[in-house]
Amino acid sequence: MLKLIPFVVIAFSCIARLSASDLLLVEDGHARAEIVVAAERPRMTTLAALEMRHFVQKLSGAKLPIVTTPSKTDAIKIYIGRSPATDRLGIADEGLKYGAYRIASGPNWLVLLGHDEDFDHTKMPWPLKRNAVPEEEAKWLQATAGQTDAAWGYPFNSGFKSLWSPGDFKEQMTARYGDDFSALWSKRPGSPEGFWEHDLGGSSNAVYALLRSWGVRWYMPGEVGEVVPTKKTLVVQPINKTIRPDYAMRDWNWYNFSGFAYDDVIWARRLGMNTGHDLVGPLKGPHGMVHVMSAPAMKEKHTDYYALIGGKRDIDHRRGGTPCFTAPGLEKETVQFLRYLFDTYDVPSVDVWPCDGLQLCQCEKCQGKNASDLVWGFADRVARQIHSSHPTKRVTCGAYTSYRAPPPSIDKLSPNLAVWISNCGRPLMLDDVHWKGYQELMNGWRARVAPGNILRLENNRYHIFGDGPIGYPVIHPRSAARDLKAMKGISLGDTGEQSQAQSKWRTPAIEHITLYVESQFLWNADQDVDTLLDEYCRLFYGPAAKAMYDAIHFAEHNLAVKDQSRNGGRANPMNVPLTVSLRLREKLEQAQQLAGDTIYGRRIAAIQADLKSKEQLIADDQQQRQALADARAKAPVARAHAGDDLSTATKYILKDNTTGEKSDVTTQFRVGWAGEAIVFEVVCSEPRMKQLQVAQNVFDGDNIAISLETPLHSYYHLEINPDGIVADGNPGPDWQSLAEVKTERGDDFWRVRVRIPVVTADEASSDPRHRIGGAKPTAEAPWYFNVGRYRVVDLDKPELQAFSPTKRGWHQPARFGKLLAE
Known part of the structure; x- marks a missing residue:
C-alpha cells in the first residue's frame, strides 16, 4: 500500500x-x-x-x-x-x-x-455444520417461545458457512506450514478445528x-x-x-466461505480484508426483516403483517412474505425481535432490510405512498424505539431498488439508523453523468443520516452467469478507486456479493484486478490509482507490463456506459460492440507475445482462458444476428399515423403476453409520427376502476409500458401509471424521455396520451441521457417497439398484455413488433 x-x-x-x-x-x-x-x-x-x-x-x-x-x-x-x-x-x-x-x-x-x-460461536445458537441447523433452530424456537405470541425465523441458520474447517484441515496446513503445525495450532475445548472468517x-x-x-x-x-x-x-x-485503515469494514460476501480452497480465503486476509464482524456483527443483513416474518406460525397468526397484493395477503413471497409497513403490529413485533437479540446476544446491530423483490402493499394506508417513504418510515420508527432502550446499538436497512433514494417525507433519520447504500453501478463511476447522479444520491442520504451511519454494498456479480468463458470483462479498478476515494470519511465500509459459484471464484484471472485495487483503497483511499496499477503491471506481467496496462485501461474505458440495453435488456456494462471485444483480445495477444513462455505469460494466458475466443465471439454474434433477423421477420407491424391528431389512426389491440390470445379486458393504442416526436394514445378498459392500483414507483401498480428501438439505439423504455407518473430508462435509470403525458379516467377505462420528443443523431450523441435518438421509421430503417399493459387491480396475479407478446417481461427486444410511419 x-x-x-x-x-x-x-x-x-x-x-x-x-x-x-x-x-x-x-x-x-x-x-x-x-x-x-x-x-x-x-x-x-x-x-x-x-x-x-x-x-x-x-x-x-x-x-x-x-x-x-x-x-x-x-x-x-x-x-x-x-x-x-x-x-x-x-x-x-x-x-x-x-x-x-x-x-x-x-x-x-x-x-x-x-x-x-x-470468534466465539457458543454465544449464539450457531450451527457448526449444515446437519446441525435443525437442532440449533429448535433451541432458538424454544428460547424465543415466550418473546412472541407466534414465532420468529431463525437468523443464524447459515452460520456454519463461515467456518473454514475441511476434513483434511491438519493435513493441508501441515503440507503448507510444516510438521510442527499441529503443535502450534491451538485448539481450545469446544472450538472447531479450523478458523472462522469472523x-x-x-x-x-x-x-x-x-x-x-x-x-x-x-x-x-x-x-x-x-x-x-x-x-x-x-x-x-x-x-x-x-x-x-480508512474503512472499518472491508468485506467480500462469500458464497459459502467454508467450501473455498485455502488459497482463496487466505488471499483475502493477506489483502487486509475482514467481515466487519466487530463493527456490525453477524446480523448485518441484507434482508434481515425476513426473520421477523418467515415462521409459519407468524403467517398463520398475523396475516395483517403481510402486504395486501391483488386482494390477498402475500405470505409466501420468497418464503418470507412481503411486509405491510403501515401495520402497527408488525412494527411492534419487529421492535420486540430486535430487543430480544440485543439483550440476549449483545450483537452490535440488527438489520431490518425488507425482502428481495419487494412489492408495495396495496392496503388503504400504504396506497399512494412511495417505496422510500414506506420502507424508511418503518425503519425509522423501529430505530427510534430501539434508540430509547438500547442507545448504543445500531439498526441497519438497505437503500435498494425502488427505495434506494432517500425518503422525501423524512428530514432526519433516527441517530442509530444506518443505511446500506446499495448497487450504485460502481463500474460506471468514471462516467461524469453517472457520477453526478451518484453524488446527488449520497448527498441526499448524508443530509438525513447521522455521521458514521453510512455503509456501502456493491454487488460485483457481472461474471457469475454461465459456466464457460465470458464475452467481455467488467474490469473497473479506476472506477472503484474513485468511489472509495470520495467516500473516505463518509462510509464506514464496503461489502457485496462477488463473482463466485460453487465455492470458487468465477473468473479469478480477471476478477482479481479490480478486487486487488479495492482492497488497497479500503486501507488507503488517498493513494494514486495509476501508480498502484503501474506497480501491479510491472511486477505481475514483467516484459508485458505496458501492454497489460494499456489492455486494462482499454477494458475499463470501453465498458457499455452510454448504452446498456443489449443482451435482452439487462443493464449490463459487459454489453459492448463486437469490435470492442475483438480489440481487447488483440491487446491481450500482443501482451502474451511479449511475455512469452514465462510466469508472466501464464498469468496473461489465464485471463485469455477466462474469455471467449475471437472465433467464438464472431460465431456468437452471427448466431444472435440471425436469430434476431428470423424473429423480426415474423414481427407484427404497426404504422404510425402522420401528425399529432390520432382520431383517424389505426387502432391496435394488445394480446395476452403469455398465450398470445385475446384478453378478456381489452387494451388498445394508436400511434402517430409528428416529425419531432412519436405520439401514443393507450386506452385501457377496466371494469374494476375502483380497485385500480396506483403506485408512486409506477412498477408495483397498474401501468402501461412502451419500448422503442431505433436504428441509433436499442432501446428506450417507459412505464406510465394512471396518474401520469413516468418511470423511464434505456432501460437503465439514467435516461429520461422528457415526455409530455396526459391521463384521463372514466367509469370503465383509463387513458394515457404520451408525446415523446425525437432528436437527430448529432443531438442524441451530444446528449444521450435525454429524449429519443432517431429519424422517421421507414421500410429501409424501421423502428422496433412494443406496447404493454401491467394490470393489477385486485387480481391474485397481475395480468400482462402486449402488442407483440414476449412470453416473459417487457425487456425482450428480439420479440418487439415493427413500427413504420405513413
Missing part, C-alpha cells in the same frame, strides 16, 4: 551497511531471529506467525523458529501478537480496531501487533505490511498470483508506526 511507503522505504530497506539500531533478521540465507508468540493465543496470532515464517523462507531460504518462550541467545525476537513480552515493552493492542496494527522496534526486538480475537487478525496485517516492504505481493489467489522476490538478507531499520 502506498500509505506505507514513508516507513517501508526507510524502515525496511535491505542496505549494504547496517547501523547499530538496525535489526538483521536474515543474513545471507541464515536465520538471525526467532518468532515469539504467547503460550495462550488466538488462532489468528498463530496463523500470522506461520505466514511470517512461510514467506521469510520463500524470500530468503531461512526458516525462523516459532517459540512461546524467548531463547537466551542473541537472536532478534520478533513478537507477533500480544504476549507477556509485549506487555512488558508497553506495546498494547488497545485502540487497534478494525484490523489496525502497530509495528515497533527496539534493541534486539521487533513487534508486529494488532488486535487478535477468536476471527479478528490485526497482527496478520502487521506481518503482511512487513512482507510487502520486502517486495511480496498477493495479486490473486494461489502461487501464480504471488510475487516473492529473492532476498537473502532481510533488515528492519528503527520503526514505531501505527497504521489504521
